[in-house]
Amino acid sequence: MIPNTIYTRPIWLDSDQQTLNVIDQRQLPHIISILNLKTADDVIMAIREMVVRGAPLIGVTAAYGVYLSVVNSKNRDNPDNYLKQECERIKSSRPTAVNLFWAVDRMIEKVCGVKTFSDRLDAARQEAESITEAEVENCRLIGVHGLSLLQHLAAEKPKKPLQVLTHCNAGWLACVEHGTATAPIYAAFEAGMDIHVWVDETRPLNQGARLTAWELGRRGVSHTVITDNAGGHLMQHGLVDVVIVGSDRATRTGDIANKIGTYLKALAAWDNRIPFYVALPSSTFDWQMTNGLTDIPIEVRDPDEVRYIQGLATDQLSRILIPPETSPAANFAFDVTPARLITGLITERGVCRSGEADILRLFPEHAE
Numbered sequence: 389m390i391p392n393t394i395y396t397r398p399i400w401l402d403s404d405q406q407t408l409n410v411i412d413q414r415q416l417p418h419i420i421s422i423l424n425l426k427t428a429d430d431v432i433m434a435i436r437e438m439v440v441r442g443a444p445l446i447g448v449t450a451a452y453g454v455y456l457s458v459v460n461s462k463n464r465d466n467p468d469n470y471l472k473q474e475c476e477r478i479k480s481s482r483p484t485a486v487n488l489f490w491a492v493d494r495m496i497e498k499v500c501g502v503k504t505f506s507d508r509l510d511a512a513r514q515e516a517e518s519i520t521e522a523e524v525e526n527c528r529l530i531g532v533h534g535l536s537l538l539q540h541l542a543a544e545k546p547k548k549p550l551q552v553l554t555h556c557n558a559g560w561l562a563c564v565e566h567g568t569a570t571a572p573i574y575a576a577f578e579a580g581m582d583i584h585v586w587v588d589e590t591r592p593l594n595q596g597a598r599l600t601a602w603e604l605g606r607r608g609v610s611h612t613v614i615t616d617n618a619g620g621h622l623m624q625h626g627l628v629d630v631v632i633v634g635s636d637r638a639t640r641t642g643d644i645a646n647k648i649g650t651y652l653k654a655l656a657a658w659d660n661r662i663p664f665y666v667a668l669p670s671s672t673f674d675w676q677m678t679n680g681l682t683d684i685p686i687e688v689r690d691p692d693e694v695r696y697i698q699g700l701a702t703d704q705l706s707r708i709l710i711p712p713e714t715s716p717a718a719n720f721a722f723d724v725t726p727a728r729l730i731t732g733l734i735t736e737r738g739v740c741r742s743g744e745a746d747i748l749r750l751f752p753e754h755a756e
C-alpha cells in the first residue's frame with residue numbers, strides 16, 4: 389500500500405514498462421493493497437483468483453497479460469509459438485466474461501506478424517493502452533446516455549430521491565473508470581440529482597457490500613447495503629424506481645449473463661413493473677451467440693467461497709465457516725436474464741431495447 393494515495397483506476401502499467409500494477413480487490417474495502425504482475429502466470433492468477441474482476445477490467449488485464457508475454461518472449465527460441473501458447477493460457481483463466489476473449493484476440497491480431505521484437509513490443513503496449521482508453525470512454529458515454537434516462541425517471545417523482553437498485557459491482561473497480569451500471573449513477577450524482585442506491589450485498593464474494601459500497605461511499609453517493617433477498621420486498625413497497633446492473637456477456641439477441649442473482653432481480657422488477665436496465669460496453673457482446681441460456685458458459689467456482697465468509701475481525705481480515713463442516717456447497721457464479729425481462733440496454737452508442745433488431749440498429753457493423 390502506498391500511504392495517502394487516492395487510487396482512481398484499479399490497473400496501471402508501471403513506469404518500468406514491465407510491471408502491471410493492480411489493486412487487490414480480494415482485500416477491499418478494508419485493506420488497499422497493490423499487486424505487481426510481471427508474467428502471464430501472474431495475470432492468470434490475478435484473473436482466476438479475482439484480484440481483478442468485472443468483465444471490462446478482465447479484458448484490460450488480459451490485454452496487458454499479452455503485452456507482458458511479449459516482454460517475456462525476448463529470449464525464447466520460438467517467440468511466435470510462445471506467444472500463442474501464452475494467449476491460450478490467458479484465455480483459459482475464466483470462462484464467462486467475453487471481454488477476456490475479445491481483448492486477447494484483438495491483441496493477437498495487432499501483434500502477430502510484427503517482425504522485430506521492439507516493434508512487437510510497441511504494438512502490444514499501444515494496443516493494450518488503446519483497449520484501456522476505449523473502455524474508459526465507453527463507460528463515460530454509458531454515463532451520458534444513462535443520465536438522460538435517470539433524469540426522465542426523476543422527473544416523474546419530483547422532490548423525492550430517485551431510488552436505484554444495483555447488483556454486484558459494475559463500478560470503476562470492474563471497468564477502469566466510471567463503471568457500467570454505476571456510470572449513470574455517478575453522472576446523476578455529479579449533475580446534482582437527488583439519488584439513493586440500494587446495494588445488493590452479492591453473496592458469496594460480496595462484491596456489492598465490499599466494492600460498490602466502498603466506491604459509492606468514497607464519492608459521497610447516498611447508498612444502503614441490503615441482503616440479496618431484500619430487493620423484491622423493496623420493490624413491492626415502492627422503494628425502487630429503477631434497477632441497473634452490468635453484464636459479463638450479452639448475446640446478439642439481448643440475453644445477458646451477470647452475477648448470480650441478477651435473474652431473480654429481473655423477475656421481481658418485472659412483477660412490479662419497475663424498469664430493469666443493463667449497462668454494458670460493446671466489448672461485452674458476444675456477436676456469435678443467439679441463446680443466452682444454452683450458449684453462455686456459466687462459471688462454477690470453489691464451493692468454499694460459499695461455505696466461508698470473509699470480513700474484518702479486530703483489525704485483520706478473517707474467514708469464517710458458515711454451514712456445518714461436512715455440508716457440501718455449490719457455487720454458480722453467474723446466471724442468465726432473458727431479453728424479455730430487460731427494459732433496455734445502455735451502451736456507449738445509446739439506449740436500446742434488448743432485442744436483436746434494436747441492438748443491430750446501434751451496432752450495424754455486426755449485422756450479417
Ligand code: MRU
Pocket residue numbers: 440441442443444555556557558559562563568595633634635636646647721
Ligand atoms: O465475478 P465477477 O466479480 O468478475 O463478476 C463480474 C461482475 O462484477 C458483474 O457480474 C458485473 O455486474 C458485470 S462486470 C461490469
